């Protein structure tokens with residue numbers, strides 16, 4: 001009787017800890033595989049892009065989100081690949097652009113000429 005109870009407790013404990021292990025192991029792998037979607041996120045803060053300079057794998061999409069309070073834009077200045085212009089981005093608005101050519105892409109906010117960003121596509 002006592003042995004049976006002990007086995008039951010052990011198996012339940014083993015099951016619970018086994019679940020915990022399963023939960024924690026896929027998380028780091030999906031985090032590392034998060035680049036699998038190939039989306040590089042850029043925010044905005046204090047009328048600056050965040051981060052201002054970012055590495056972008058060739059073929060990846062950059063997603064800008066206006067996380068700032070004023071309106072901003074994302075406008076191509078120079079570099080390889082397609083030209084792009086987000087138009088006015090109000091707070092919360094998103095703009096996506098795919099980059100398929102390696103090189104340095106400079107972009108700017110039309111509203112704030114001092115607000116500049118760099119994408120290192122490689």
Ligand SMILES: [Cu+2]
Pocket residue numbers: 047071072073109110111112115
């Ligand atoms: Cu701006």
